[in-house]
Amino acid sequence: MSFLDEVPWNEHGLIAAVTQDAATGRVLTVAWMNREALKETAERGEAVYWSRSRKRLWRKGEESGHVQKVIELRLDCDADALLLKVEQVGGIACHTGRESCFFRKLENGRWVTTDPVLKDPSQIYKNR
């Protein structure tokens, strides 16, 4: 039996995937994978997700160059979430040009942006 068969894919054929910087422990992104994305991630050693908005495989970094090299791939107890420990090429995971997508923090009842933009998105996505 393939490791892919142990994932009880949800009603949309997906599983949540949390991605963490292997060196710093910072949580970078939460995205989704389908069977093909997980298979390809394991084979290539680079994160491949399923883009729910674009309805296609999303090879992380395909436009930006901000590839996530997979150091470790983990599955949780009820097999409904994956954890990827990665080396984040370029140090930027978020489409806003920030290190992490979790750049807002709850402070006194408000979401406050705490992280700087490291690179202007217009410089990251030149072909858009």
Place this chain on the structure above:
Amino acid sequence: MSFLDEVPWNEHGLIAAVTQDAATGRVLTVAWMNREALKETAERGEAVYWSRSRKRLWRKGEESGHVQKVIELRLDCDADALLLKVEQVGGIACHTGRESCFFRKLENGRWVTTDPVLKDPSQIYKNR
């Protein structure tokens, strides 16, 4: 406007919540919150989730004592995931008696259990 209104709750009224040990960076759990769970988490400073299987609020640690004290609460760029940095009371987040729910690692095409059981679940959930 409340910070709760900035979350575009999914079709089930939920948002994914990744919980990480604030001290070690280890990702402990992925669970779900509804509006009430997030409100209560922010107010109490302890993680409260929505149990999809039991269809009720799940005050983490209510049976086990393994409460998660919230140090920081973050929201991602498209507001479809939360990140909680917590102090994990008892050092056990998983119902299997392990530190983290992500105790299985992909090795040579197989999910291999890498983490020890720290406490027998029958000793954790005595009233079941």
